[in-house]
Amino acid sequence: MKNNAKNNFPQPSVRRLPAYLRMLRKLKGDGQFQISCTRIAKELNLDSTQVRKDLAITGIAGKPRVGYEINPLIASIEVFLGWNHSMGAFLVGAGNLGKALIGYENFTNYGLQIKAAFDVDPDKVGETIFGREVYPLSRMGELARQGGVMLGILTVPAQAAQAASEIMVAAGLRGIWNFSPVKLDLPDSVVVENVELVSSLAVLSLRLLR
Amino acid sequence: MKNNAKNNFPQPSVRRLPAYLRMLRKLKGDGQFQISCTRIAKELNLDSTQVRKDLAITGIAGKPRVGYEINPLIASIEVFLGWNHSMGAFLVGAGNLGKALIGYENFTNYGLQIKAAFDVDPDKVGETIFGREVYPLSRMGELARQGGVMLGILTVPAQAAQAASEIMVAAGLRGIWNFSPVKLDLPDSVVVENVELVSSLAVLSLRLLR
Numbered sequence: 484m485k486n487n488a489k490n491n492f493p494q495p496s497v498r499r500l501p502a503y504l505r506m507l508r509k510l511k512g513d514g515q516f517q518i519s520c521t522r523i524a525k526e527l528n529l530d531s532t533q534v535r536k537d538l539a540i541t542g543i544a545g546k547p548r549v550g551y552e553i554n555p556l557i558a559s560i561e562v563f564l565g566w567n568h569s570m571g572a573f574l575v576g577a578g579n580l581g582k583a584l585i586g587y588e589n590f591t592n593y594g595l596q597i598k599a600a601f602d603v604d605p606d607k608v609g610e611t612i613f614g615r616e617v618y619p620l621s622r623m624g625e626l627a628r629q630g631g632v633m634l635g636i637l638t639v640p641a642q643a644a645q646a647a648s649e650i651m652v653a654a655g656l657r658g659i660w661n662f663s664p665v666k667l668d669l670p671d672s673v674v675v676e677n678v679e680l681v682s683s684l685a686v687l688s689l690r691l692l693r
Numbered sequence: 694m695k696n697n698a699k700n701n702f703p704q705p706s707v708r709r710l711p712a713y714l715r716m717l718r719k720l721k722g723d724g725q726f727q728i729s730c731t732r733i734a735k736e737l738n739l740d741s742t743q744v745r746k747d748l749a750i751t752g753i754a755g756k757p758r759v760g761y762e763i764n765p766l767i768a769s770i771e772v773f774l775g776w777n778h779s780m781g782a783f784l785v786g787a788g789n790l791g792k793a794l795i796g797y798e799n800f801t802n803y804g805l806q807i808k809a810a811f812d813v814d815p816d817k818v819g820e821t822i823f824g825r826e827v828y829p830l831s832r833m834g835e836l837a838r839q840g841g842v843m844l845g846i847l848t849v850p851a852q853a854a855q856a857a858s859e860i861m862v863a864a865g866l867r868g869i870w871n872f873s874p875v876k877l878d879l880p881d882s883v884v885v886e887n888v889e890l891v892s893s894l895a896v897l898s899l900r901l902l903r
Contacts, residue, residue, distance in 0.1 A: 579793035
């Protein structure tokens, strides 16, 4: 929670940007050039004031009556999130979830390129998963420097998560996308984003119940 | 967004409940009986006022100076989320992500029991994944009635998501945990909770950038 206060952008707005991007790219593919705020709001089931606020954080404003030009709006979102360049990442933990994420081609549309995987299991080391080689953890630092990789995706079991994350930080990774159900204890300089699947399950359970 | 307004509980609080539960269960396992609000706040890197508010939505209040008794607090969270009973679910789409979720044993700690998988691929039908059989989609309605299953987990590729979700609704499922990057168009009576991995990636990208 506290870390998110480091930038001043409201997190719910940031979290909605990929949905805008997906819709805008589709419209662009359909040959469209402009879209009104009202139409965006309708498509995404949002309030149009909210849409204007969300998109404004990327530094772009719609024009009254006309709305947004699609190409500059796409560019504005991409540049804001750094998705105009691809970002290399290492995946740590080549189990089922790790494999699923490596095979999830959609990530390349959102600036993320998984370059290699790492695992402690000697049987997995040397394997190739969807074209990415699995290396031992001991090679992470060297390969991170070589490839200029800053981001790690953590998909090891809970009991291995803290130790693996420390190896990632020692290897020079600056950001960790944490899929393990563990609150990692790392230096403040490391950016950690937790994917809390069970948080989403809590919301779902409550809504099903009431 | 709009659907979440159906209940009056603040979603950020609901999303934090699993983290409280995880911590409290661990303390219980360690043989502890009580915990102060300050200590909970410290462990989870939250403000203690926030902790009090979050836990109050489950209907429990701490005692001044004493804090919370751990057992009743665990029970309160579990009952609030319906996690005191296990909820059966069907998984639709037995690809890599589907397999990973079936193999993720941690879900049973949060009330979720994946009972069977479904897939369109005749090669997958009849397979067993971590003890769960893969059925053709045509059998979903019959098996849902038999097992009293209300929840579906959607892990098919984007282009198949809308059609698959309609089959799930026709089969009588009332809730869909949607792992596909698609905004499903379904009757309002169906509870849909989207797992937006790319939303989490957006937050991470932005924090790494700035």
